[in-house]
Amino acid sequence: MPIAQAIDDLKTLLGERVSLSKSDLDAHGASESYFPSTPPQAVVYPRTTEEVRDIVKICAKADVPMIGWGAGTSLEGHGQALRGGVTVDFRHMNRVLEIRPADMDVTVQPGVTREALNEELRATGLFFPVDPGANASLGGMAMTRASGTTTVRYGSMRDNVMGLEVVLADGRVIRTGTRARKSAAGYDLTALMVGSEGTLGLVTELTLRLHGQPEAVSAGICAFPDMNAATACVMETIQMGIPLARIEFACAQTARAFNAYAGTDMAEAPHLMVEFHGSPQSTEQDAERFAEIVADHDGSAFRWSAREEERRALWAMRHNGYYAILASRPGARAVVTDICVPISRLAQAVEATQADIAASGLPGPILGHVGDGNFHAILLVDPDQPAELDKAKDLAARMATRAIQLGGTCTGEHGVGYGKLPFMQSEHGDAWQVMGSVKTALDPQNLMNPGKLVPSN
Amino acid sequence: MPIAQAIDDLKTLLGERVSLSKSDLDAHGASESYFPSTPPQAVVYPRTTEEVRDIVKICAKADVPMIGWGAGTSLEGHGQALRGGVTVDFRHMNRVLEIRPADMDVTVQPGVTREALNEELRATGLFFPVDPGANASLGGMAMTRASGTTTVRYGSMRDNVMGLEVVLADGRVIRTGTRARKSAAGYDLTALMVGSEGTLGLVTELTLRLHGQPEAVSAGICAFPDMNAATACVMETIQMGIPLARIEFACAQTARAFNAYAGTDMAEAPHLMVEFHGSPQSTEQDAERFAEIVADHDGSAFRWSAREEERRALWAMRHNGYYAILASRPGARAVVTDICVPISRLAQAVEATQADIAASGLPGPILGHVGDGNFHAILLVDPDQPAELDKAKDLAARMATRAIQLGGTCTGEHGVGYGKLPFMQSEHGDAWQVMGSVKTALDPQNLMNPGKLVPSN
Structure with missing residues (x-):
């Protein structure tokens, strides 16, 4: 059965909630990062589980791929319709x-x-x-x-x-x-x-x-003379058992991007942004103990605050980090890396990454969730210069390989999609084939988001 | 290929570390709870991963079931050789x-x-x-x-x-x-x-x-006039966000069993045993806040201590709970239940269980990890009275069904084995068939611990 029949059946099921408009298809073929556009053949907007079930039955009968779509913020091309098919956009299932x-x-x-x-x-x-x-x-x-x-x-x-x-x-x-x-x-x-x-x-x-919701929250920021001092401070804080709610790292380049994007006046140096949750007493104690560790590692005075508006401004800045960095090179696209390593290997991984970035000549600000050993280098490339994209992808591949060699993973939180497919074999060995067996058992027609995550898919 | 050939091959591989002695086979066919003995045909004692791999290859070639064996403390018959085969005892892989x-x-x-x-x-x-x-x-x-x-x-x-x-x-x-x-x-x-x-x-x-290891620990015990008061105290403590490291429940019958087994002098009433981990200040504060909640629910004075030997005695008593309860009816076997429900349904589940136990006439002390909504009724039966075992199994089935109806599970922590197989369909519906598909994908010959966990196995 051709896809035309499936689309007719979907229209019977969903009426106006089947879209074939070019703008809609393009929006669902796009990616937040560097992947080329790969639009689906239709986008559907179900409202109920029963509608999703019927969509799946229609597509399965016609051998048409199905791709789920949430807010479209994936960085690894998860939502792209590599083999065409129907994108199932869940925006109306939002209760x-x-x-x-x-x-x-x-x-x-x-x-x-x-x-x-x-x-x-x-x-x-x-x-x-x-x-x-x-x-x-x-x-x-x-x-x-x-x-x-x-x-x-x-x-x-x-x-x-x-x-x-x-x-x-x-x-x-x-x-x-x-x-x-x-x-x-x-x-x-x-x-x-x-x-x-x-x-x-x-x-x-x-x-x-x-x-x-925590009874009390304290948060703050401090700068370090170099990256090693900052990562040593992270490790010591964790080993002391100080209960961190957040501990985020931003490199000097990232601080500069924050300053330009958000109008802040951060020193152009490595920073840690930290938050504690607990009682008023415990959060104050935690912040003070942390300040001592910062001082031991030659950090700047740890400026902390329990005031909500200051904390909100801090984390809004952090959450806009990706966009601030993108804006630091107008017109650039990003190759986003996402490695995660054992905490004891964090300093080594960051140091090797920075040396690699410096040698590449590409802008590559780093920020990350260092309490988990996870950090991102955001490699900015000119989309009109294929050589830059190649260089960035090579660098990202070296980072992934290094993380795996250090006992870590090529992706701490962004997922595989198809951007991280090339590293799955070396990270998992035969276990990747086992993932393929599970996939085949549950989706023998290979219609659910084909081309992602598992081998030969 | 018959099992005899497999056993010969295993002897070539492992020498003396293949056992066919009756006492060894019987020990690996036995169960801590009420299941009848089902010994394997051989027991093997590997020392390395490579030996385990070769054992598996030998057994797979001969179509012989393989059953893993740890300390033999399963309560749901996980280690029993329902279809014969080879038990792989890991006692020498203990580094x-x-x-x-x-x-x-x-x-x-x-x-x-x-x-x-x-x-x-x-x-x-x-x-x-x-x-x-x-x-x-x-x-x-x-x-x-x-x-x-x-x-x-x-x-x-x-x-x-x-x-x-x-x-x-x-x-x-x-x-x-x-x-x-x-x-x-x-x-x-x-x-x-x-x-x-x-x-x-x-x-x-x-x-x-x-x-x-926590810097400081405080622990204590208190009694309540009835079960409802105790469960209400648990719920309030959790909702107040007091960071519990342990909160264990013991009913009046269990308290009596503890007294007989460990020589304690607990009141024959429902009890909570509680522990807090943190700093010296925080654990003291937590214990004091908890004591207030206990008092609000008509509990006895919350006697707590930061002294290690008192805490050790408390938790040794708790960890021997199963054996204390078994000893309270000499010669009895246990049908152990293990339901876990959403916290808001805990009081309802415990109350209905106690009424059911009272109506059955069987001894059925209750103890459990009430902070997770998980509790055990240990139904004591005379192994020479099949009618008692039937009655206990019926009661256990009603408990499991009730837990599932309340949004919970038939087993919070003991697992399925073959004791909980009859409840998997009602707990999981079609998801149980999906488990079967995963099993078939990874073990198409159905040789890995057959007869357990998945459907038609």
């Missing part, structure tokens, strides 16, 4: 279905963004902590196993998704997990789905773990 | 391979027990927190996704296994996970293997997350 304060959990549709959820939660005293820089959809965050600045304390999507409703490739609708805080009842299908990037099914509902 | 204090992780062989690991870690300032009552092997704990008294704070095996080496059914040896604190690089095979109960492969190495 918070049930908040259960006594159980500290919530059930949402996949199109709810993390900011929209926290807006709804504000009055409950609870919040959802996982915060990639972008205002991503929670469905997309689950599918890429996203994390962010607070992961050092609250974990990633791996730790905060309790259960899912998933439409499988054959149209079956399954529920994974329970609302109990733990379970030993069989394979952890929730964990299998989190990070599966739409290659095993389309998520139509998520139950998420919530956390109490 | 701690590498402790990395800077990264707060450790790599161990599967036969290391949790107590042996913590003994080795003592001088490092680190510890491994997951503590099922028994001194289980870490391989067995990973395979059943074990948890215990500290899970409310430190998580279960799901949260504390970073990576595995696994011998698959076809003899391939894979590594899952990395030593980075997080990764988004493809399907979470570590999480898929944790809780897979040996049905997808045999674990030969584990990398585990460690935690800093």
Whole structure:
């Protein structure tokens, strides 16, 4: 059956909520980073699980690929229609279905963004902590196993998704997990789905773990004479057991980009941005103990504040880091790297990366979630100079290989998509083939986001 | 090829480390709970990953089932050789391979027990927190996704296994996970293997997350007039955000069993046993805030202590709970239940369970990890009275069904084995068939611990 028949069937199902307009197709073929545009043949906008199920059945019958789409903030080309097909955009499935304060959990549709959820939660005293820089959809965050600045304390999507409703490739609708805080009842299908990037099914509902809004928060920033001093300070803080809620690194180039973008007056030096959650006493104590460690490593005075507006300004700046860096080279596209290494290897990894960037001559500001050993070099390339893109990709490949050699991973939080496919074999060995076997078992027609994550796909 | 040939080949490989003695076979067919003995045809004792790989290849060639064996403390018959075959006992693979204090992780062989690991870690300032009552092997704990008294704070095996080496059914040896604190690089095979109960492969190495030994600890115990008061106190403590390291419940019958077994003088009333980890100040504050909540719920004075020997006595008593309860009816066998429900449903679940136990006339002391919503009724039956076993199994089935109806699970931490198989369909629906598909993809001959966890197996 040709795709034309599938599109007719989808129109019968969804009416106006099937789009074939060029602008819509192009918007869903685009990427936040350097990948070329690869639009789908149609975009559909379901409102219910039943509609998603019927979309899947129509596409499966016609052998048409299906690609899930959240907020479109992926950096590894997850949403691109490499083999054409139908993009399933979840923007209308954006309801918070049930908040259960006594159980500290919530059930949402996949199109709810993390900011929209926290807006709804504000009055409950609870919040959802996982915060990639972008205002991503929670469905997309689950599918890429996203994390962010607070992961050092609250974990990633791996730790905060309790259960899912998933439409499988054959149209079956399954529920994974329970609302109990733990379970030993069989394979952890929730964990299998989190990070599966739409290659095993389309998520139509998520139950998420919530956390109490901290009674008190203190946050601050400090500069270091060099990168090694900053990473040594991170390691010592972690080993002292000081409970960090956030610890973010920004290199001198990044500080310069912040200054230009946000009008700040940061020294052009490596910085740490730090936050503590707890009681008024504990957060003050934590900040003071941290300040002592900073001083021991020749850092600048640790300026900290418990005032909400100062903290908000600090983290808004951090969350705009990617855009600030992009703006530092007008017209540039970004090759974003995302390596994560054991903490003991962090200084070594950052140092080798900086030397590599310096040798390349490309702008490559670094920022990252150093409490987890995860950092990003954002390599800025002129899209009209293919040699620059090649150079950046080579550099990113060396970073990934180095991370794997150091016992780490080519992607701490952005996922595989197709940008990180070339490193999967060396990171996982035969385990990558096992991922392929799981994929084939659940999607024998290879229609769920083909060309991503698994081998020969 | 008959099993005789496989046994010959195993003898060539392992020499004296293949056992066919009746006592050895019987020991590996036995169970800690009520299941009848089902011995394997041989027991093998590998020393290396390569030996495990060769065992698997020999057994696969001869179509012989393989069953992993750790410390033999399973309560759901995980280790029983339902279809005969070869039991792979990991007792000689009991080395701690590498402790990395800077990264707060450790790599161990599967036969290391949790107590042996913590003994080795003592001088490092680190510890491994997951503590099922028994001194289980870490391989067995990973395979059943074990948890215990500290899970409310430190998580279960799901949260504390970073990576595995696994011998698959076809003899391939894979590594899952990395030593980075997080990764988004493809399907979470570590999480898929944790809780897979040996049905997808045999674990030969584990990398585990460690935690800093708390600077200060306070612990204590208090009694309540009734179960509802105790569970209300648990809920309020959690909602207040008081950071519990442990919060354990024991019913009046359990208190009586403790008194008889350990010579304590607990009131025959529901009790909570609680522990806080932190700084000297914070643990004192936490204990005092908790004492206020206890008083608000008509609890007895909360007697707490920061003294190590008092705390050790308290938790030794708790960890011997199962054996104390068994001893309270000499000669009895136990049908152990393990339901886990959302915290908001805990009081309802405990109340309904107690009414059901009272109506049955069986002894059924309750104890559990109430901070996670997980509790056990230990139903004591006379092994010579089949009617008692039937009655207990019916009661356990009603508990499981009730937990599932309340949004929870039939097993919070003991796993499925074959004891909980009858509840998998109602807990998971079609997701259970998906587990079966994953199993078939990785073990098409169905030789890895057959008869457990998945459907029609």
